[in-house]
Amino acid sequence: MAVIRDLKTKTLTINMGPQHPATHGVLRLVIELDGETVVKCKPYVGYLHRGTEKLGENRTYPMALPLSDRLDYVSSMSNNIGFCVAVEKLLGIEVPERAKYIRTIMGELTRIANHIVWIATHALDIGAMTVFLYSMRDREWILELYEMACGARLTVTYPRIGGVRADVDQEFLDHCYKFTEEFPKRILQYETLIDQNRIWLQRTKGIGVLTAEEAINWGLSGPTLRGSGVPYDIRKFAPYDAYDKVEFEVPVGKAGDVYDRYRCRMEEFRQSNSIIRQCLEKLPGGYVLAADAPGYDLATGPRKKPAPPPPKTEPAADGSPPTPPPPPEEPGPAFEDVYVATEVPKGELGFYFISDGTGKPYRMRIRAPSYVHASVLPKMCEGSLVADIIANIGTIDIVLGECDR
């Protein structure tokens, strides 16, 4: 064996990304390989940095809302909701009950859409290409529902500060209900393809294991954390919108490996489906936008305006009178700060605002789950094989638009 010991072996450094078919965007990993084993893995982010936080400081709160669409473009609706909930807390706006339910429906539809994209890309990365096309077919359905509600498919900006932009009509509700009836069968289709597949099990069981303690210490959230057995879900712990009025369970894993996180998300499909169903059944009537919801004129801040703006006409389903216009001399919020976290499909999305009373945030800070999740990659990948990197990138479910902001 002396000969082998004398062999001078070197590690091989590979630059994976930012252009790579499986890094989910522009994530760049510099990996050091010893044969097929990963010795070192270092993620680099920032290739999609668009200065969202700084942009937010130059816009009024309603004008900054569309920026949140562009964070995690796979689940734009959830980001909108996160933004709106935070600003509503800052401005002290009470959202009408109907809007809360609509938002919950939209939030859960988005969760399903996001997990669909996740299962599609995750399975494709591991090599199961049919799952990709099956699930993309079903995502189309959700995008059509978005389109029905607000006309947009990807960057929706449907939720507004103080409610939602437009009321949903009966056609939307019918289609949505049909979706909740049909979707559980579709989940079974995905599971048939991969759930018990030996190769899938070999590729996911015991890979990228994170214990509960590690997962908490790395600041993980969402299904990535729950896969390790921590039942932390903001929808349960600090309910917003209508989450305190619906019944749902928080699925948790045990082993904290890729497979358990996969199972968690598959269960979340079912839970989200049931939440939508409950919301559709309980959906109350009424307005969908709060009376004191800000218009764009919040830009003027405390400055007194020459004339009151024309009354806003919010379309209402039942022909009820349009929502009254906001008070003309509405001041910006007082000097205070607020942090509100919401459970977006990827984890805990937090918006932190410092308000200085001008109507524009003095500071808008976004706590992006993808950014936190990308940091755990070295921990998961080092010591595993090249193929596991791909499984690990898939399992933490990152979108670089949100990570780089």
Add this chain to the structure above:
Amino acid sequence: MNINEVIGLEQTSFLFQLLIIIVKIAVVIGITMLHVAYATYFERKVIGHMQVRLGPMRVGPHGLLQPIADGVKLFFKEDIIPVAADRTVFQIAPYVAVFATLSSLAVIPFFDIFYIANINVGLLYLFAMSSLGGYSLIMSGWASNSKYAFLGGLRSTAQIISYEIAMAFSLVSIMLMAGSMNLIEIVQAQQQYWYGMYLIPQFVAYIVFMIAAFAETNRTPFDLPEAESELVAGYFVEYSGMRFALFFLGEYIGMIVMSSLAVVCFWGGWTAPPILIKLIPPLAMVPGIIWFILKVYFHIFLFYWVRATLPRYRYDKLMSLGWKILIPVALANLVITSILKFIF
């Protein structure tokens, strides 16, 4: 009996016979190329329909001209050779891939009177050619001077070596059964059974052979050398244009060769099962080439079906499957076959 004897060319001059052979090679290559082109179409249609979509639909009716459009596109694309690449080896590698697989066609008996060469060591020759195909992957992976291509090349080396052993062992059982390495004799030997194929007595060998054939042709679930999501495209990541197309050509011809081998060794080649002929006498009129093509296309369909269904193996699992499962199983099968052969 060769086609030459049928048409009474046995006594003619050497030059004329050479001409006949050249014409036969041209026919085989021409037909195979056409089949390869439409195998890609077939693949895209089959996988498309399995994945609730239509596949190519735009070029020609039902996208029938798509393979031709693809070929024209690849042919006119720029042939890029990276500065850091080893030019000579880089340029040769795709030709080796096509050469090895095309040469394999020489010994395949398409039907009882049509084949290019009838040699006594047909199976051995096929092993040799499929090993040679491995060189193209190693050469391209090494010569590209790219880390991804290099990793892909290394993976394919290991994979082809490991799976060739299992494949050889599974076919040795067939040699024992037939008592010959001549592919035509192997087919004829299968006629002694009422079901007319080695598939039933050698079922284990067939399974091992098919798994190894998937690995040999780098098809899913063993497409690690080109693992798109890991190594982008693996060993041919730096290739473009026609050279890139040649690798694909090699892969598809390889698939046809492996399917033909499976058909010849396990499915009775161009013959129909005697029981079937006995039950439905008109079937005896069906020419051998039809049976052969049907059986080959069934296997090609199998390749596509698996591709649409299974995820990709991981490198170490692939190795352990090859060495710890397939080779022992094939060996055990070989021993049992030998014992049974000795007794009866």
